[in-house]
Amino acid sequence: MEHDPVREVDPEVADALESEIARQQDTLAMIASENHVSEAVMDAQGSALTNKYAEGYPGKRYYGGCEHADTVEQLAIDRAKELWGAEHVNVQPHSGSQANMAVYIAALEPGDKILSLRLTHGGHLSHGHSANFVGDHFEVEHYESDPETGYLDYEALYEHAQEFDPDMIISGYSAYPREVEWDRIQRAAAAADALHLADIAHITGLVAADEHETPVGTADFVTGSTHKTIRAGRGGMVMCGEEWAEAIDKAVIPGMQGGPLMHNIAGKAVGFKEALTPEFEEYASRVVVNAEALAERLQDRGLELVSGGTDTHLVLIDLRPSHPDTTGKDVEEALQNAGIVLNANTVPGETRSPFNPSGIRAGTPALTTRGFTASDCRTVADLIADVVDAPEDEDVLAAVAETVGELTDKHPIYE
Known part of the structure; x- marks a missing residue:
């Protein structure tokens, strides 16, 4: 059995750490400020x-x-x-x-x-x-x-x-x-x-x-x-x-x-x-390509993007034009229940509280680290749009969660 000093000293913390690894593996990290570091960095x-x-x-x-x-x-x-x-x-x-x-x-x-x-x-x-x-x-x-x-x-x-x-x-x-x-x-x-x-x-x-x-x-x-x-x-x-x-x-x-x-x-x-490696330059390029693919597919599904797209690693969705009665927090919570973790966010001209704003923000750095392609990101955009359209539909959330599971199995974080 592998030596686990944390578990020997503090099983409660060890359980939480193992659960966090499982959470990261089994969900899609799309908070734009998050990423998955290498085992060497850890x-x-x-x-x-x-x-x-x-x-x-x-x-x-x-x-x-x-x-x-x-x-x-x-x-x-x-x-x-x-x-x-x-x-x-x-x-x-x-x-x-x-x-x-x-x-x-x-x-x-x-x-x-x-x-x-x-x-x-x-x-x-x-x-x-x-x-x-x-x-x-x-x-x-x-x-x-x-x-x-x-x-x-x-x-x-x-x-x-x-x-x-x-x-x-x-x-x-x-x-x-x-x-x-x-x-x-x-x-x-x-x-x-x-x-x-x-x-x-x-x-x-x-x-x-x-x-x-x-x-x-x-x-x-x-x-x-x-x-x-x-x-x-x-x-x-x-x-x-x-x-x-x-x-x-x-x-x-x-x-x-x-x-x-x-x-x-x-x-x-x-x-x-x-x-400093060529592999990182390729990674950064894929981050932007993946964000563009995510943005294009979200727009195809009828969602409004602030500035009409992205040049970076993130997209900012303004829910007001397409879903005026749905808040960013509604979508954030529904997506988390289906295994996609992103954040509610204010948008220019915000009329709601920052704690329950009108937009959501999604990023591709962590997905790209896992090896997601532009095609994968278009699939993720469909999943997000499905939940935005029906945040309280349990059948929709279950179907999205199933696809999330397939994607996370396809692209593990740590072997």
Whole structure:
């Protein structure tokens, strides 16, 4: 019998972990910010580095015994520089939100002005929502996408920046299905004498594989998550030019964090190495192709997509035109019962509560990791549309669940 130290010590946690593996295997992960890392990344994240305090940076630690931690962190830094072409990279933030916090600490003073995309139009909580620390510490106004087209309104953004005179403009989004024109946002920032933070949390992998234009070298700061489309260890990172390197590093420690999560940084290093291979470039390309196939079939089934499609890894479905009495939460819960896990999401011009919005968001990174093809994604689109049409029909849900089972058996996550 295989040695299982967790089960020997804590059977309840062991049961939950085994059940989570089974849940991931038996369902379709379509939350756009989720992915399945390799066994190598999981092994690195579960390594003995969890025992090591390594406050500081490679070669400049507060504690002794950090020689191997230094090796791992420097590998993560060097690989990130190669992937994204950045002059300076800090891989210690525990999340993408904390990466953003580091930029605010380094570059802004309390009360400074931030211009960012409104949450209901695809922005992120950490970009200035009133419920977040950013809304408490800074003066925030929001730009929007065009409610008719679903695309960013760059001209309106430029004019808003002229009127508001922000200290920082934030680009990069969590529910925007189109490629971002970083240079147009940079022109607005330059005209307003503002700094530009590009948050590529969702598209780190697409940018690394040249599927999308990079904001590195255009924006003053680029932040990202390391566990979404890049498929590395869970956490965040900050990229910037050398002129901001010292300020960013000081903002992370001692400004924001203590000891880094070295086991997570090991996962980042391993995932970054995987992302430097031709196989990863092929993967990133398939993510986009699969999202396009998903989008096209959803439209064929009569569902309205924000912006009319996608350039990225995600689609955003506005239920109001086709199913005005159905909410995103209704669909999310029905799909989960049938084995498809995605999330309810606000849409531009949202009239409902963010907790029960009018849209759903679906992504293809995790499906693509499992080996799903464009044909598979068209099948998944049919399953989603079937449930949207009849979220309370038990026969429909059972039929969808049966097909989900066939797909998950066809494409196992871990052999």
